[in-house]
Amino acid sequence: MSETLTIEYALLGFLRQQPMHGYEIHQQLTDSHGLGLVWHIKQSQLYALLSKLEQQGYISVILEPQDSRPTRKVFHLTELGQILFLEWVQSPVPQGHKLRLDFLAKLYFAHREASPLTQYLLTQQQQACQQWLITEQARAHALAPQQQFEQLVHQFRLGQLQAMLTWLAHCQEALLP
Amino acid sequence: MSETLTIEYALLGFLRQQPMHGYEIHQQLTDSHGLGLVWHIKQSQLYALLSKLEQQGYISVILEPQDSRPTRKVFHLTELGQILFLEWVQSPVPQGHKLRLDFLAKLYFAHREASPLTQYLLTQQQQACQQWLITEQARAHALAPQQQFEQLVHQFRLGQLQAMLTWLAHCQEALLP
DNA sequence: TATTGAATACTCAAGGGGTGAGTATAAATC
DNA sequence: GATTTATACTCACCCCTTGAGTATTCAATA
Numbered sequence: 001m002s003e004t005l006t007i008e009y010a011l012l013g014f015l016r017q018q019p020m021h022g023y024e025i026h027q028q029l030t031d032s033h034g035l036g037l038v039w040h041i042k043q044s045q046l047y048a049l050l051s052k053l054e055q056q057g058y059i060s061v062i063l064e065p066q067d068s069r070p071t072r073k074v075f076h077l078t079e080l081g082q083i084l085f086l087e088w089v090q091s092p093v094p095q096g097h098k099l100r101l102d103f104l105a106k107l108y109f110a111h112r113e114a115s116p117l118t119q120y121l122l123t124q125q126q127q128a129c130q131q132w133l134i135t136e137q138a139r140a141h142a143l144a145p146q147q148q149f150e151q152l153v154h155q156f157r158l159g160q161l162q163a164m165l166t167w168l169a170h171c172q173e174a175l176l177p
Numbered sequence: 178m179s180e181t182l183t184i185e186y187a188l189l190g191f192l193r194q195q196p197m198h199g200y201e202i203h204q205q206l207t208d209s210h211g212l213g214l215v216w217h218i219k220q221s222q223l224y225a226l227l228s229k230l231e232q233q234g235y236i237s238v239i240l241e242p243q244d245s246r247p248t249r250k251v252f253h254l255t256e257l258g259q260i261l262f263l264e265w266v267q268s269p270v271p272q273g274h275k276l277r278l279d280f281l282a283k284l285y286f287a288h289r290e291a292s293p294l295t296q297y298l299l300t301q302q303q304q305a306c307q308q309w310l311i312t313e314q315a316r317a318h319a320l321a322p323q324q325q326f327e328q329l330v331h332q333f334r335l336g337q338l339q340a341m342l343t344w345l346a347h348c349q350e351a352l353l354p
Numbered sequence: 355t356a357t358t359g360a361a362t363a364c365t366c367a368a369g370g371g372g373t374g375a376g377t378a379t380a381a382a383t384c
Numbered sequence: 385g386a387t388t389t390a391t392a393c394t395c396a397c398c399c400c401t402t403g404a405g406t407a408t409t410c411a412a413t414a
Contacts, residue, residue, distance in 0.1 A: 023392050045372055047393065052371090068380060070392040100337070104330060111326055149288055152351065153281060156344050160277070163340035167333050174329065200363050222401060224364065229399090245409060247363040 006102045008049060010039060012077060012085040013109040015059055021072040022047050039105075050075055058084055090117065092128040099164075111175060118175050126168050133161045183279045184218060185226060189254060189262040190286040192236055198249040199224050216282075227252055235261055262286075267294065269305040276341075288352060295352050303345045310338045 014025055026046050029039060041049075050073075053059045058081030064072040077085070089110060093103045103125060110118040140154035191202055203220050218226075227250075230236045235258030241249040254262070266287060270280045280302060287295040317331035 021392075023390095026392095042373070043392095044374075044394085048371070048373095066391095070378070072392070100333070104333065107329070108326055148351065149285055152284070152344075152348055155347065156277070156281065156341075159340040159344045160337060163336040164333075167329075167336045170332065171329055174325065198363075203363095219402065220363095221365085221403075225400075225402095243362095247406095247408070249363070 006105050007039060007041060008053060009085060009088045010105050010109075011046075011049060011053065012058060012081050013089070013105075015075055015077040016082065016085060016109075017112075019062075019074050019076040021064070021074045022050055023072075025050075053081070057081075090121065090124075092121070092124040094128070107171070114177075116177075119172065119177075122168055122172050122175070126165065129161055129165050129168065133158065133165070136161065183282050184216060185230060186262060186265045187216060187282050187286075188223075188226060188230065189235060189258050190266070190282075190289075192252055192254040193259065193262060193286075194289075196239075196251050196253045198241070198251045199227055200249070202227075230258070234258075267298065267301075269298070269301040271305070284348070291354075293354075296349065296354075299345055299349050299352070303342060306338055306342050306345065310335065310342070313338065 011025065014020065014028070026041075026043050029041055029046070050059070054061055054075070058078060059075045060078050062074045062076065064074050066072065089106050093099050093106070106121055107118070110121050136154055136157050140151065140158065143150050143154070145151075188202065191197065191205070197205075203218075203223050206216060206218060206223070227236065231238055231252070235255060236252045237255050239251045239253065241251050243249065266283050270276050270283070283298055284295070287298050313331055313334050317328065317335065320327050320331070322328075
């Protein structure tokens with residue numbers, strides 16, 4: 001599984017709490033709760049992803065017939081899926097555009113489980129950002145004055161990184177046990 | 178064409194300056210210049226995109242045989258492509274994760290042409306961000322205190338927006354004619 | 355001088371992902 | 385009684401991406 005596929009991991013995270021059928025997940029995701037705030041996904045895509053995850057062995061399915069409704073496919077997280085999820089949720093997010101989505105997803109699950117993982121995650125991400133900030137600064141310094149556009153790109157990144165770091169510090173305080 | 182496909186527009190922007198063949202574009206994009214700094218694209222994808230743009234009538238191709246090299250396909254921007262590009266480069270970027278990539282692309286082309294478009298683009302984007310900031314603030318205020326995660330999400334966005342606005346102001350100064 | 359590697363320039367088949375549209379039943383609303 | 389909405393999932397199409405391949409030439413190594 002590619003490391004940039006946040007949604008798949010998020011699905012594993014949902015199923016980790018309790019087995020669910022596709023329609024149920026979809027409801028939670030489209031509800032105006034914090035979930036739908038971050039992830040946007042169409043129904044057909046959701047079902048496709050669940051099928052894929054099942055084929056890959058990260059989740060398993062149990063059919064649950066009902067009297068007067070279509071049969072449900074209830075998905076359970078497998079041990080393999082459990083391992084994959086835990087690996088993902090603990091690792092800091094590498095730099096890039098998807099940082100926002102990916103890190104917020106991790107934070108969501110860590111926070112939801114009220115585990116000490118939250119502080120660990122925040123610290124790790126802080127360090128990763130700090131590291132990245134340093135390299136960005138170095139690169140920005142190495143630029144010639146006439147490379148104006150390149151300088152602006154780096155300044156943009158530096159600004160976003162600074163804001164991220166400020167926010168991470170705020171999270172640490174807000175989420176103290 | 179979907180409005181989120183930055184790379185296609187960027188290709189039109191390149192061809193606007195001068196006709197080029199695929200391999201040439203690829204070289205420029207993978208060079209460590211400011212271009213490769215922002216966009217990452219594989220060779221095969223580049224050729225596929227060029228074909229698509231040609232089929233759609235935004236660029237046209239002229240074959241250029243060579244003595245001791247494979248024939249080149251030199252792409253030219255058509256009038257239709259010109260119009261599409263100018264529309265794109267002038268419109269502010271809507272909120273979202275792709276904001277960074279998309280706006281940097283527009284700025285790149287506006288700046289490269291040293292046109293008054295640059296200041297216009299910056300102002301427009303500032304207004305869009307400011308507007309978005311206000312709605313975000315309103316939403317954040319409307320949250321209950323126990324919706325902790327949701328609050329953090331909004332604070333994150335607010336921080337990024339603030340950083341963006343600071344950066345935009347900096348750009349305006351740096352890019353004064 | 356032979357051979358390897360890199361550069362030039364583009365093509366293609368295969369696989370994967372996303373989307374609209376569809377299916378079928380039951381409850382709710384008008 | 386009729387239409388709309390909710391439940392629950394399926395499917396086929398299309399587009400995009402990508403690895404791998406083709407074929408020639410030049411540079412470099414041995």
